[in-house]
Amino acid sequence: MLMTIDVGNTNITVGIFDKQKLVGxxxxxxxxxxxxxxxGTAIGEILRYNDIEKQDISDAIIASVVPKIMHSLTSGIIKYFEVHPILVEPGVRTGVKIITENPRQIGADRIVNAAGALGLYGGPAIVIDYGTATTYDLVSAEGAYVSGVIAPGIRTSAEALWSKTAKLPEIEIRKPEHILAKETISSMQAGLVYGQIGQTEYIVKHMIAESGYEDIKVVATGGLGNLISKETDCINIYDPELTLQGLRLIYEKEMKNRGADR
Structure with a gap:
């Protein structure tokens, strides 16, 4: 089995694949x-709870935007699972050609999402990830990473509201029944959710117009992506597993390349 690990600013997401099937x-x-x-022990215990033994893991791949934890994480994987994980970094075959001015500035998670969207849905595509930041990435039909937009994530914006203002409370992030809110909590929810919907529609519209691409797919992922994708027609596909699937596809490409080099 393959262990795929996406290290984000808020969460570390682990996926287990049995060939092409995500089993946990x-x-x-x-x-x-x-x-x-x-x-090592935390991941091993959770796997065991899901009826997966550590000896079932034959390989691992990691994409990370948090460098400071990588030594401990990779060491734990090596020590407890006896595999040396592949790291998504320069030199690894991703199937995505980065043509921006500074390719090293593009986060590994965004490259993985682009690889997932291309492999599963084809291009051209705009990939939206609703995470700690909301990112919009443009990928061509030929697999080139063309451009990207970064905005504060919904939860990041919400935390700024209640941490920087004296009287605004911490709230649940959900869509209120009406945008014409009549009290503080639903007013905040309306601003956060409808604001994100409006941002999404505006940015997608202008990315499509400036790119000149036709028949472009808009693929969304991330924890709060389902909330937004239900409320706008500009998103074609919501795939909560996109990043993990992208890691699997990159792993397969890299292993194929290593086999060809032997």
């Missing part, structure tokens, strides 16, 4: 400081 996935908190032993 779970999350750990990124912000908690862990040793290699803590990573």
């Amino acid at each position: 996935n779970f999350r750990l908190t990124t912000g908690m400081t862990r040793t290699s032993d803590e990573f």
Whole structure:
């Protein structure tokens, strides 16, 4: 089985694949400081709870935007699962050609999402990830990463509201029944959710217009992506597993390339 690990700013998402089938996935908190032993035992215990033994894991691949935890995480995977994980970094075959001015500035998660969208749905595509930041990435039909837009994520914006204002409370992020809110909580919910919907529609519209691409697919992922994708026609596909599937596809390409080099 293949272990795929997406290290984001808020969560570490782990997926387990049996060939091309995702048979399990779970999350750990990124912000908690862990040793290699803590990573190894925590992941092993959760796998065992899902009836997956550590000896069932034959390989692993990791994409990360949080460098400071990588030594402990990779060491834990090596020590407890006896596999050396592939890291999504320059030199790994992703199937995505980055043609921006500074390719090294593009986060590994965005490259993985682009690879997932291209492999599963084809291009050209706009890939939207509703995470700690909301990212919009444009990929051509030929597999080139063309451009990207970064905005504050919904939860990040919400936390800014209640941490930077004296009287605004911490709230549940959900769509209120009406945009014409009559009290504080639904007013905040309306601003956050309808604001994100409006942002999405505006950015997607202008990315399509400036790119000149026709028949472009808009693929969304991320924890709160389902909330937004239900409310707008500009999103064609919502795939909560896109990043994990992208990691699987990159792993397959890299292993094929390594086999060809032998």
